[in-house]
Amino acid sequence: MTKSPPARLGLPDLGVGLGLRIPHYPHVFEQKPACDWFEIISENFMVDGGRPLANLERALADYRLVQHGVSLSLGSANPLDWQYLKKLKALVAKTKTPWLSDHLCWAGSDCLNLHDLLPLPYTEETVKYVAERARIVQDFLEVRFAIENVSSYLSFTSSRMTEWEFVGAIAEEADVGILLDVNNIYVSSHNHGFDPNAYVDGVPHHRVVQMHLAGHTRFEKYIIDTHTGRVIDDVWALYARAIERCGAVSTLIEWDDDIPSFDEVHAEAKKAIAVRDRVLGAGAARTGAAAGPTTERVA
Numbered sequence: 001m002t003k004s005p006p007a008r009l010g011l012p013d014l015g016v017g018l019g020l021r022i023p024h025y026p027h028v029f030e031q032k033p034a035c036d037w038f039e040i041i042s043e044n045f046m047v048d049g050g051r052p053l054a055n056l057e058r059a060l061a062d063y064r065l066v067q068h069g070v071s072l073s074l075g076s077a078n079p080l081d082w083q084y085l086k087k088l089k090a091l092v093a094k095t096k097t098p099w100l101s102d103h104l105c106w107a108g109s110d111c112l113n114l115h116d117l118l119p120l121p122y123t124e125e126t127v128k129y130v131a132e133r134a135r136i137v138q139d140f141l142e143v144r145f146a147i148e149n150v151s152s153y154l155s156f157t158s159s160r161m162t163e164w165e166f167v168g169a170i171a172e173e174a175d176v177g178i179l180l181d182v183n184n185i186y187v188s189s190h191n192h193g194f195d196p197n198a199y200v201d202g203v204p205h206h207r208v209v210q211m212h213l214a215g216h217t218r219f220e221k222y223i224i225d226t227h228t229g230r231v232i233d234d235v236w237a238l239y240a241r242a243i244e245r246c247g248a249v250s251t252l253i254e255w256d257d258d259i260p261s262f263d264e265v266h267a268e269a270k271k272a273i274a275v276r277d278r279v280l281g282a283g284a285a286r287t288g289a290a291a292g293p294t295t296e297r298v299a
C-alpha cells in the first residue's frame with residue numbers, strides 16, 4: 001500500500017464528486033442523494049439573482065460546492081477581464097469554494113471568442129506570461145487557484161518542452177495548484193503520440209489539488225474530449241497511477257453530453273472510490289470528505 005503524501009497545498013481531500021447538472025436538479029434537490037461534493041460551472045451562477053442563484057442556495061444548503069470556470073482564457077494575449085474577475089470573486093464569497101479552477105488555455109483574442117479551450121506553445125516565454133496572470137488571479141480572488149490541463153488536437157512547432165513540464169513550470173512559478181484531468185491526458189497522448197504514464201509521473205504531484213475523470217469519443221484518427229459515456233479502462237488505470245503518486249486527491253466525474261440518470265453518473269463516482277481504496281487502502285481514502293461540513297450527506 002502506498003502512503004498518502006501531505007495534504008496538497010493545505011487543501012482537503014473531499015472524496016469523489018460529480019458535476020452539478022440541470023437534468024439532475026430535481027433528484028438532487030428533492031432526494032438529496034449521498035454525494036461527497038459537487039463541482040459547479042462558475043459562469044452559470046455569476047448573476048445578480050433569479051433562478052440560478054436560488055438553485056445555488058439549495059445546493060449549498062446540503063452539499064459542499066467547488067467552483068470550476070471555463071471563460072478565464074488565462075493564456076489569451078488580451079488583458080485580464082476585471083469585470084469577470086469581480087463577478088467571480090463575488091461568487092467565491094457565496095460558495096466558500098476551497099479552491100477554484102480554470103483551464104490552461106486561450107479561448108480567443110480581441111472581440112473574437114472561439115468558445116474553445118485552445119492549447120498554448122510550450123515555451124519559457126509562455127510559462128512566464130501565463131504564470132504571472134495566474135498569480136494575479138489567485139491573489140485577487142484570495143482563494144487557491146488551480147490550472148487544468150486541456151485536451152488538444154494540434155501543437156505548436158515552437159514548443160520547447162513537454163506539456164507536463166509546461167503545466168508544472170507554470171504551477172511552480174505562480175504558486176498555484178493543478179487540476180489534473182486524467183482523461184485529457186489520455187486523449188492528448190493518443191492525439192499527439194506521447195506516453196500518458198510519463199505525463200502522470202512528470203507533473204509536480206504535491207501541486208495536484210483535484211482530478212477530473214470523463215468519457216470521450218474515439219474517431220478513426222483522433223479522440224475527442226466529449227465528456228460523454230463511461231470512463232474507459234485505460235483511463236481508470238491512468239487514474240490509479242495518478243492516485244498512487246499524488247495520494248488521496250479530490251476527484252470529479254464529468255459527464256456533460258447525453259447525460260444519463262444521476263445514479264448512472266454516480267456509479268462512476270463509486271468506481272473512482274473503489275480505485276482509491278484499492279490503491280491507498282480504505283482508511284486513507286476520503287478522509288477530507290469525512291471531516292467536511294457536509295458530513296451528514298457524505299456516503
Ligand SMILES: [Fe+2]
Nearest residue numbers: 148181212254
Ligand atoms: Fe476536465
